[in-house]
Amino acid sequence: MMDEHTIRQLTRLDRTIHEPARLAILMTLLGVEEADFPFLVRITGLTRGNLSVHLSRLEQAGYVEIQKTFVGKKPRTVARLTEQGRERLETYLHTLQRLSSVNRDA
Amino acid sequence: MMDEHTIRQLTRLDRTIHEPARLAILMTLLGVEEADFPFLVRITGLTRGNLSVHLSRLEQAGYVEIQKTFVGKKPRTVARLTEQGRERLETYLHTLQRLSSVNRDA
Numbered sequence: 001m002m003d004e005h006t007i008r009q010l011t012r013l014d015r016t017i018h019e020p021a022r023l024a025i026l027m028t029l030l031g032v033e034e035a036d037f038p039f040l041v042r043i044t045g046l047t048r049g050n051l052s053v054h055l056s057r058l059e060q061a062g063y064v065e066i067q068k069t070f071v072g073k074k075p076r077t078v079a080r081l082t083e084q085g086r087e088r089l090e091t092y093l094h095t096l097q098r099l100s101s102v103n104r105d106a
Numbered sequence: 107m108m109d110e111h112t113i114r115q116l117t118r119l120d121r122t123i124h125e126p127a128r129l130a131i132l133m134t135l136l137g138v139e140e141a142d143f144p145f146l147v148r149i150t151g152l153t154r155g156n157l158s159v160h161l162s163r164l165e166q167a168g169y170v171e172i173q174k175t176f177v178g179k180k181p182r183t184v185a186r187l188t189e190q191g192r193e194r195l196e197t198y199l200h201t202l203q204r205l206s207s208v209n210r211d212a
Contacts, residue, residue, distance in 0.1 A: 010126050010133065011126050011130050011150060011151060018124070020119045024113050024117050027112075031108060044114070096205065096206040097207065100203035100206060102136075
């Protein structure tokens with residue numbers, strides 16, 4: 001069986017990251033310098049409304065930075081991971097890694 | 107970056123399993139034939155009330171079987187993974203494994 005410590009860590013997972021839509025956004029941002037709104041919609045498959053809500057939540061948590069600029073008269077929204085967001089995501093992924101590599105024949 | 111397919115899978119993760127408390131219960135059951143209520147309380151660190159609620163939810167989903175018996179006059183509740191529960195958990199862990207082993211220097 002998994003050790004007790006690892007199992008208890010599961011009940012303390014960072015829920016800001018653990019939410020599936022936000023996890024999809026963060027994993028997208030992990031691999032790129034920055035991503036604009038249409039790109040995030042395309043990769044995650046989220047609706048624009050959902051994406052917007054979850055990006056705001058990630059921004060409030062300090063995990064993502066959002067920049068709104070204009071390209072000509074067209075607004076452009078760009079998101080990137082903050083240093084804190086990257087660290088928390090790494091910690092989260094580390095816990096998942098231990099979880100998913102557990103010996104399932106135990 | 108992670109491939110689009112894997113990222114979209116994240117937004118479709120099995121939410122019955124994904125909830126941290128339920129994940130802790132399932133990971134405990136994965137490693138044992140069966141577990142009684144006090145054992146699950148001890149390993150997961152959940153309150154008795156919370157454990158009860160989440161076990162019912164897992165039973166309703168068909169992922170866990172619950173047996174209530176008596177030892178003398180004392181009720182005893184025992185939980186075990188069903189075949190379906192085991193399969194769904196394996197699928198879930200497989201997705202997590204791909205997620206957490208992503209090349210983070212990409």
